[in-house]
Amino acid sequence: MNPITKDVRAALDIFAAAWTEGDQSALSSLFTESSVLHSSAHGQARGAAEIASLFSADLVAKTSLRVVTTNHSVSGDDRRTVLTSYLYGVSSPSDPTPSTFGATLLADLVRTEDGWQFAELRLSIPWTDGDPARFVPWSLPSAEGWKLGDATPTIVSELDSPWSRGVPDLDADDAVQQAADFYARYAWAIDQGDIALLRDCFTEDVSGSFPPMGDLHGRHEVIGQMKSFRRGWPWMQHFGRTLHVTVDEAQTSAHLVVGRIIPQQPAAPNGQDLYGAHYQLDLRRQNGIWRISSFDYIPGWITTKEP
Structure with a gap:
C-alpha cells in the first residue's frame, strides 16, 4: 500500500x-479551524470544535454504533488527497434492539x-435500519423518495468525486494496487447513479451474470439494465471487500474476488x-484504466476460509 494511502486510511480509522x-478530543484532532462539514444527517458546520461536537453528540443521543469502513479510495499527492469510503454502523450482536446505518464519505x-486532517468532509447517510429512536437526532431521507422541498444531496458524484475532478491516482504505476482498489470505483459509480463513471x-x-437482472452481454445492455435497476432502489450501497486479486505478467488482465x-x-x-455473496470479476486494463470484461455475482454466505 502506498505510504500516503496508509496514512490517510489511518486518519479515517481514527x-x-x-x-x-x-x-x-480525537475528533477535534482531525479538523482545523477552517474545516467544513456537509452532512445529510447533521447539517453544516465549520471548525474543529463545532464539527467534533456534532459527531460526539451522537453517542450521547445513543445513535452511535460501532462504525466500520469499507470501499476505500485515495487519490492526490503528498500535500492534498481526496478520500472516498463507505461506512456502516452496527450494534452489538447482544443488543436487544439491533440497528444499522450506512454512509458514504x-x-x-x-x-x-x-498529520493528515480533513479540510472538507462530505457525509451522506442514505439509510438506517432497526430502532428508529436511535436516529431521531438525524435528518434522514424520506422513504417515499424525492419530494418537493428536499435538500440538495450532500454528494453529487459528477461534480464532487475524485474521478470527475481528475484528481491524480496515487498508484498510477501500480497495476496490482489499482486492480485491488477497482471495486471501490465500481460500487461508487452504481450507488451514486454516476452513469458516466459506471460506463x-x-x-x-x-x-x-448480474442477478437479479440475469445474464447480460455488451456494455449497452449492462449499463442500460443497471441504470433502470437503480431507479427503483435510489439508496443502495454495495459494501464490499477485495478478498483476492491476481494480475498477469503483462499487467493487462486481472481476476478479482x-x-x-x-x-x-x-x-x-x-x-x-462473513459475506452474503461474492463477485468473480475478470478485468482488462485499457489505456491505464481497469474495466470489467466478465462479471459473475454469486449469492450465498461465505467466509474467507472457504475456497
Missing part, C-alpha cells in the same frame, strides 16, 4: 473509532504539522468475517 466512542484532506468500469464486450458485506450480518458467531 475518525471511525472516535465517532463510535464519542471522543470529542467524500473528503478532501491536507497534510499539516499534525468507464466496463469493457465494450463485457458479459456475465470481492466479498459482499451485509451490514446487518457482517460476522459469523465466532467473529469471523
Whole structure:
C-alpha cells in the first residue's frame, strides 16, 4: 500500500473509532479551524470544535454504533488527497434492539504539522435500519423518495468525486494496487447513479451474470439494465471487500474476488468475517484504466476460509 494511502486510511480509522466512542478530543484532532462539514444527517458546520461536537453528540443521543469502513479510495499527492469510503454502523450482536446505518464519505484532506486532517468532509447517510429512536437526532431521507422541498444531496458524484475532478491516482504505476482498489470505483459509480463513471468500469464486450437482472452481454445492455435497476432502489450501497486479486505478467488482465458485506450480518458467531455473496470479476486494463470484461455475482454466505 502506498505510504500516503496508509496514512490517510489511518486518519479515517481514527475518525471511525472516535465517532463510535464519542471522543470529542480525537475528533477535534482531525479538523482545523477552517474545516467544513456537509452532512445529510447533521447539517453544516465549520471548525474543529463545532464539527467534533456534532459527531460526539451522537453517542450521547445513543445513535452511535460501532462504525466500520469499507470501499476505500485515495487519490492526490503528498500535500492534498481526496478520500472516498463507505461506512456502516452496527450494534452489538447482544443488543436487544439491533440497528444499522450506512454512509458514504467524500473528503478532501491536507497534510499539516499534525498529520493528515480533513479540510472538507462530505457525509451522506442514505439509510438506517432497526430502532428508529436511535436516529431521531438525524435528518434522514424520506422513504417515499424525492419530494418537493428536499435538500440538495450532500454528494453529487459528477461534480464532487475524485474521478470527475481528475484528481491524480496515487498508484498510477501500480497495476496490482489499482486492480485491488477497482471495486471501490465500481460500487461508487452504481450507488451514486454516476452513469458516466459506471460506463468507464466496463469493457465494450463485457458479459456475465448480474442477478437479479440475469445474464447480460455488451456494455449497452449492462449499463442500460443497471441504470433502470437503480431507479427503483435510489439508496443502495454495495459494501464490499477485495478478498483476492491476481494480475498477469503483462499487467493487462486481472481476476478479482470481492466479498459482499451485509451490514446487518457482517460476522459469523465466532467473529469471523462473513459475506452474503461474492463477485468473480475478470478485468482488462485499457489505456491505464481497469474495466470489467466478465462479471459473475454469486449469492450465498461465505467466509474467507472457504475456497
